[in-house]
Amino acid sequence: MSARTHLHLAAEIGGPPHYDAGHYLRLAELAEDGALDYVTLGDSFARPGLDALAVLARVAPGTDRIGLVPTVTTTHTEPFHVSSAVATLDWVSRGRAGWQADVSTTEAEARLFGRRRAAPPAALWQEAGEVADVSGRLWDSWEDDAEIRDTATGRFIDRDKLHHVDFAGTAFTVKGPAIVPRPPQGRPVTVLDATTAPAREAAARHADVVHIRATTPEQAAAVRDEVRARAAALGRDPAALRVLVALTVDLGDVETTPEPGLETGPRLAGRGTYFRGGPVDLADLIARWHGSGAADGFHLTPITPERDLERIVNGTVALLQHRSLFRTFHPGGTLREHLGLPRPASRYATARTAAKGA
Amino acid sequence: MHLAAHFPGVNNTTVWADPRSGSQIDFSSFEHLARTAERGKFDFFFLAEGLRLREHNGRIHDLDVVGRPESLTVLNALAAVTERLGLAATVNATFNEPYELARRLATLDHLSAGRAAWNVVTSSDAFTGENFRRGGYLDRADRYVRAAEFVATARELWDSWTPDGVSRPFSHEGPQFTISGEFTVPRSPQGHPVVIQAGDSDEGREFAASAADVIFTRHGTLEAGRAFYADVKSRLAAYGRQPDDLRIMPGVTVVTGDTDAEAQELAYEIRRRQVSPQNAILAAEQVWGTDLSAYDPEGPLPDFDPVPDSGITQGRVRHGDPLETAARWRALAEAKGLSLRGTVIKTTARQSFVGSPATVAAELTAFVDGRAADGFILVPHLTPGGLDDFVDRVVPILQESGAFRSAYTGSTLRSHLGLPEPVWKG
Numbered sequence: 116m117s118a119r120t121h122l123h124l125a126a127e128i129g130g131p132p133h134y135d136a137g138h139y140l141r142l143a144e145l146a147e148d149g150a151l152d153y154v155t156l157g158d159s160f161a162r163p164g165l166d167a168l169a170v171l172a173r174v175a176p177g178t179d180r181i182g183l184v185p186t187v188t189t190t191h192t193e194p195f196h197v198s199s200a201v202a203t204l205d206w207v208s209r210g211r212a213g214w215q216a217d218v219s220t221t222e223a224e225a226r227l228f229g230r231r232r233a234a235p236p237a238a239l240w241q242e243a244g245e246v247a248d249v250s251g252r253l254w255d256s257w258e259d260d261a262e263i264r265d266t267a268t269g270r271f272i273d274r275d276k277l278h279h280v281d282f283a284g285t286a287f288t289v290k291g292p293a294i295v296p297r298p299p300q301g302r303p304v305t306v307l308d309a310t311t312a313p314a315r316e317a318a319a320r321h322a323d324v325v326h327i328r329a330t331t332p333e334q335a336a337a338v339r340d341e342v343r344a345r346a347a348a349l350g351r352d353p354a355a356l357r358v359l360v361a362l363t364v365d366l367g368d369v370e371t372t373p374e375p376g377l378e379t380g381p382r383l384a385g386r387g388t389y390f391r392g393g394p395v396d397l398a399d400l401i402a403r404w405h406g407s408g409a410a411d412g413f414h415l416t417p418i419t420p421e422r423d424l425e426r427i428v429n430g431t432v433a434l435l436q437h438r439s440l441f442r443t444f445h446p447g448g449t450l451r452e453h454l455g456l457p458r459p460a461s462r463y464a465t466a467r468t469a470a471k472g473a
Numbered sequence: 474m475h476l477a478a479h480f481p482g483v484n485n486t487t488v489w490a491d492p493r494s495g496s497q498i499d500f501s502s503f504e505h506l507a508r509t510a511e512r513g514k515f516d517f518f519f520l521a522e523g524l525r526l527r528e529h530n531g532r533i534h535d536l537d538v539v540g541r542p543e544s545l546t547v548l549n550a551l552a553a554v555t556e557r558l559g560l561a562a563t564v565n566a567t568f569n570e571p572y573e574l575a576r577r578l579a580t581l582d583h584l585s586a587g588r589a590a591w592n593v594v595t596s597s598d599a600f601t602g603e604n605f606r607r608g609g610y611l612d613r614a615d616r617y618v619r620a621a622e623f624v625a626t627a628r629e630l631w632d633s634w635t636p637d638g639v640s641r642p643f644s645h646e647g648p649q650f651t652i653s654g655e656f657t658v659p660r661s662p663q664g665h666p667v668v669i670q671a672g673d674s675d676e677g678r679e680f681a682a683s684a685a686d687v688i689f690t691r692h693g694t695l696e697a698g699r700a701f702y703a704d705v706k707s708r709l710a711a712y713g714r715q716p717d718d719l720r721i722m723p724g725v726t727v728v729t730g731d732t733d734a735e736a737q738e739l740a741y742e743i744r745r746r747q748v749s750p751q752n753a754i755l756a757a758e759q760v761w762g763t764d765l766s767a768y769d770p771e772g773p774l775p776d777f778d779p780v781p782d783s784g785i786t787q788g789r790v791r792h793g794d795p796l797e798t799a800a801r802w803r804a805l806a807e808a809k810g811l812s813l814r815g816t817v818i819k820t821t822a823r824q825s826f827v828g829s830p831a832t833v834a835a836e837l838t839a840f841v842d843g844r845a846a847d848g849f850i851l852v853p854h855l856t857p858g859g860l861d862d863f864v865d866r867v868v869p870i871l872q873e874s875g876a877f878r879s880a881y882t883g884s885t886l887r888s889h890l891g892l893p894e895p896v897w898k899g
Binding site: 134135136159160161162163164165166168169170172173174175176177191192193194195196199200202203204206207208209223224226227228229230257262264266268269270271272273274277286287288289290291292293294295296 | 489490498499500504523524525526532533534535536537538539540541542543545546547549550552553554568569570572573576577580581583584586603604605606640650651652653654657658659749750751752
């Protein structure tokens with residue numbers, strides 16, 4: 116078991132689709148009141164609903180602190196557009212953007228685009244990893260101090276601090292540099308769901324936050340250890356990785372159900388293990404698992420967001436705060452700060468400094 | 474009269490060296506200009522697009538503003554801080570697919586309660602294509618073919634839900650796109666987001682007449698404007714459309730001062746700042762097609778002829794015949810005793826409307842009354858305060874004379890533009 120870390124909490128605000136901004140804004144504000152790290156908004160080309168990144172951009176000016184993490188499909192989309200949109204979400208939210216990369220596996224989704232057939236998950240996750248990779252490079256392609264506005268020489272930018280990324284993946288190439296200057300967080304937070312094996316490899320390589328599925332703390336700890344070990348083997352610092360257990364939660368209509376806890380039977384909604392019980396039971400579970408070092412936190416998908424998110428914030432979170440297990444406000448302004456992740460330096464700036472020193 | 478605000482661009486119209494010039498990327502800059510436009514009761518706010526940083530002589534161009542955010546994401550955020558202002562995004566039809574873009578546009582229309590617009594542009598250039606899966610395969614001649622089928626396909630998707638909210642499968646089979654399935658977004662408040670077409674070519678005019686709601690054109694003289702206006706409007710009938718179904722809006726620059734003379738002085742000063750010594754050399758290099766970095770901007774023009782078919786500048790369209798341009802510049806420099814930079818300043822397009830607020834208001838009104846335009850897309854030279862003067866000093870005069878609205882009467886961009894509701898094709 117690993118050492119205990121700060122508790123991180125996130126919540127999904129999607130559910131049956133809504134087509135007005137007010138619904139999502141209210142849920143994001145509620146999550147912000149609970150000092151949660153971030154909200155996610157799921158998305159897919161396969162079922163009704165608005166574009167999730169757009170919804171969270173619409174929510175950004177009405178919120179101050181909460182991290183905003185839309186699902187972005189990498190399969191039939193353009194990696195350059197994806198990286199630009201996520202970087203722009205970081206600009207309009209002043210450093211609160213993340214994205215959860217996902218894939219489109221079905222023929223039905225392939226037919227919406229008509230450009231290629233459906234592919235097996237392994238190939239799609241390989242591609243999703245490459246999209247995450249090239250996005251990171253594009254976000255780094257402007258060094259932080261590239262904009263100089265030097266009136267003496269008439270130069271707006273120092274072009275030595277802008278870099279072609281010259282990325283060649285298995286499915287696409289991107290020349291770069293980015294159109295969008297380096298976002299406030301340097302690199303917006305990359306979240307990946309590591310439930311399946313091919314996704315887990317992409318997560319170990321590219322994720323800042325990994326969502327996993329587990330039904331016992333021992334199982335969660337094992338998956339967390341595996342992801343961290345794989346990241347370390349790839350040359351990454353496992354301390355810069357947050358592993359959150361994904362739970363679908365049904366807080367029911369009563370304060371405490373007769374038999375609260377996890378169910379391994381058929382899941383009713385969303386991803387992750389299904390939890391049924393009262394807000395207090397959920398707080399107990401979170402405290403127990405986190406206390407044992409099984410996870411860095413939890414990503415909660417309420418089966419009925421309007422009802423359950425309110426119970427999570429005013430019940431579960433309030434209790435965890437009362438027990439001093441969770442913060443009562445956001446001390447930082449960016450999602451990276453909430454997660455305790457450092458703002459990364461541009462890899463190109465680092466390479467240049469190293470070359471100079473050599 | 475219809476008015477729109479263009480966020481200052483990535484070109485040398487924008488004077489970044491002015492001490493009042495703010496960030497071209499912070500959300501607060503977009504918010505300031507959008508709120509100013511809404512205070513002035515403008516029809517819409519307009520964002521251009523960039524998909525590859527411009528390069529000159531094999532290196533990234535560094536003299537103008539570089540870098541901008543992604544348009545649709547910015548506009549969704551602006552929908553939160555404005556209430557009536559239309560929100561127009563330029564999005565390329567070459568490097569996008571109808572399903573995803575139609576979905577993103579319908580989303581903006583929902584999240585803004587009916588204020589979305591799409592400025593359709595196309596690109597055939599392999600230089601930009603290097604950032605995309607598709608590369609630069611598109612033939613120049615096919616650009617409007619793809620754009621037309623793209624718009625038609627997007628409208629099929631927007632029509633695929635019934636007005637009362639029932640999703641029905643769609644199927645489109647054409648030379649550019651063969652797609653089928655179900656659209657994930659119900660019919661949006663405007664039915665179809667407003668479609669803008671930017672471009673003056675014959676194909677561009679025809680495409681606008683067939684499919685666009687607004688044409689974003691280049692500004693010229695009153696006579697040229699009248700001819701363009703009459704030509705474009707006359708093309709609509711062939712598509713079963715009324716003259717008022719398409720709004721003609723040239724992009725214009727405006728300089729105001731307390732008096733006409735003061736405005737003229739200010740306009741010259743702005744042009745001088747737009748053409749920095751380095752920008753003057755660059756402008757000459759674009760004409761001559763070769764490296765002129767050894768030349769003195771305050772010295773004479775090169776005495777040799779331009780290099781034909783030079784690829785020195787990438788990501789920007791090269792206008793006109795370089796030999797002819799060079800000859801014209803040399804003649805002007807000789808006649809007026811101008812330096813290289815002086816010549817560039819002199820040949821740089823003067824601002825469209827220069828004068829006191831009353832003069833500018835009268836000239837704008839004359840263009841609309843004279844059927845040379847239905848309105849204007851204002852391109853300020855400063856971020857983000859470049860429209861403050863216009864909104865504070867010119868708009869009230871236009872409102873007083875009844876040339877421009879004093880209050881929004883509708884809530885959607887279509888209602889501001891006086892465009893009909895699109896007929897649902899079930």
